[in-house]
Amino acid sequence: MLNRRHIRIKVMQTIYAFKGGEGDNFKAEQTFLLRSLDNMFNLYLLLLSLLIELQKRSADHLAKTQKKHLATSEDKNPNSKFINNEVLLQLKNNVLLQETLQDEKITNWELDNEYVDVIFKALLSSDLYKEYMQTRTSDFKEDKNFIVDVFKEIIAPNDKLYDYLQDQNLTWTDDLPVVNTAILKIIRKLKPSSPEKHLLPELYKDDDDRAFALDLFKKTILNQNKLNQAISEKTKNWDADRIADIDNVLLQMAICELTNFPSIPVKVTINEYLEIAKEYSTPKSSIFINGILDKLVREYEEADKLNKTGRGLM
Structure with missing residues (x-):
């Protein structure tokens, strides 16, 4: 469900x-x-x-x-x-x-x-x-x-x-x-x-989904300083106050997911957070988030930091 x-x-x-x-x-x-x-x-x-x-x-x-x-x-x-x-x-x-x-x-x-x-x-x-x-x-x-x-x-x-x-x-x-x-x-x-x-359907499709919720939450919180630094480096021309709080959270989660969840394809991660941004943030948020994530993905690919496993995950 x-x-x-x-x-x-x-x-x-x-x-x-x-x-x-x-x-x-x-x-x-x-x-x-x-x-x-x-x-x-x-x-x-x-x-x-x-x-x-x-x-x-x-x-x-x-x-x-x-x-x-x-x-x-x-x-x-x-x-x-x-x-x-x-x-x-x-x-x-x-x-x-x-x-x-x-x-x-x-x-x-x-x-x-x-x-x-x-x-x-x-x-x-x-x-x-x-x-x-x-x-x-x-x-x-x-x-x-x-x-x-x-x-x-x-x-x-x-x-x-x-x-x-x-x-x-x-x-x-x-x-x-x-x-x-x-x-x-x-x-x-x-x-x-x-x-x-x-x-009476199961709430979670499988145990992996419940673990995913906890892992995504904990890994994002525990790496906030590192994640915020990655965001800051890609938004040097932006006033920090201009970045919506929701956008910052979505970027933190997306970057965490890109770098800590090797079984989730890059395209899936990006598309999911863009759709969430369209529903929960400002009209231009998805464009802003897409631009930041696109730069980071290219940078991570060049540095071989994505560490994705399985076929078609890039």
Whole structure:
């Protein structure tokens, strides 16, 4: 679920917030980094559980409708297609998922159920829902496509839900696009025969990704003086105050990655940090960073300092 670019972003944010120097203890920042990464999984669980809550909310709504004092024939025999949606039932009846929600104490919607109501009302008023409910039966494929569309068109873009998630955890703002993409991917691949584990993906692709996050953070912090010197030598015509703090952090990380991670291709490193700069820094930052890194790479190649291993890594 967690990709290398997002790992770099998390490391960037942690280093940016770090106020110490090479010799200072950065255990608290390292703990913050790991917690920030791990909290992505809780965001995933929270949004997945929202789908379950919508199913429960719909079931309660139908039950109340049937008990109306002046219930119509339609009220007494409501269309239960949504609450019987096979994907929603698969989520609701997934024992492993339910146990994980309990273990991680994902109880937000019990405490803040007004946000479930917000999404439920948006669902009921949508053309997507009205079209889906025109019939009373469906197959797994239709049910799955509908839930994908509900998540993509109603849940993911909801401003009130976004504000709520931001209030719950500030780092979730940056995590949301990655988590939303992961949920859509997992639901699209869901089958009636899928094992329960399918709905609980690993946060890291492998152990190397977690190690990469820690190594990149520690090696950047522990070599800040050396990295800053390399930046300074290539920005002699620049006033230090004109270099954005984020740009300086990105340059530190990029140079650290170029010189300390032999298995990562040079082009991958440069492209990743240019894309992060476009998203998180000034409009001209990517051009500035590209110019500095290009000079350094040529210099390192001439001095044989890149030490890249494997074919095609230059």
